[in-house]
Amino acid sequence: GAGVSQSPRYKVTKRGQDVALRCDPISGHVSLYWYRQALGQGPEFLTYFNYEAQQDKSGLPNDRFSAERPEGSISTLTIQRTEQRDSAMYRCASSPDRGMHEQYFGPGTRLTVT
């Protein structure tokens, strides 16, 4: 079956622009997670949802970052007024139910801010 998909796969943007990264979880999965990964490091937790409710956003670096999952399925991570330090791989994962940590990861979106 279809896995987690993310779009776009690559995004190059100029400093100061807003970007929206999309995640399509596996159908029926309750939990959805966003991570950011720098080269050579493990994924860094950003935020997660159970259904449409954002449960924890403590990992979002600052108020330029926001995420939503309005219908409990597709999620969007938005970065406003991008900065060069925002350049990274952004990964989304979904899980069948809360508390289950068999997370299924998408291919990621490589964001480059010039």
Add this chain to the structure above:
Amino acid sequence: DAKTTQPPSMDCAEGRAANLPCNHSTISGNEYVYWYRQIHSQGPQYIIHGLKNNETNEMASLIITEDRKSSTLILPHATLRDTAVYYCIVRGSGTSYDKVIFGPGTSLSVIP
């Protein structure tokens, strides 16, 4: 911060068992140990998890010490395709129930 410590890198000869250690000395009674791996630039892949009993699946075995302060992931017959970064994770508890914190992991190189 990650609640686990792992060696930054390890080598293993192809066909031999790869034993990857993980220390989680502050683990609490209801926290599970999870292992993921990440091959090159792909997304992390779930391997196995356990609470206090040893676990085995088609990918690996997980040995957890009796005091639960450490564990070992065993790949019984390592192949070149097992070259990856392996992450040992302790699931958050309380208000961080669903939060997953990845550390830097162990970079395993399987050598021909």
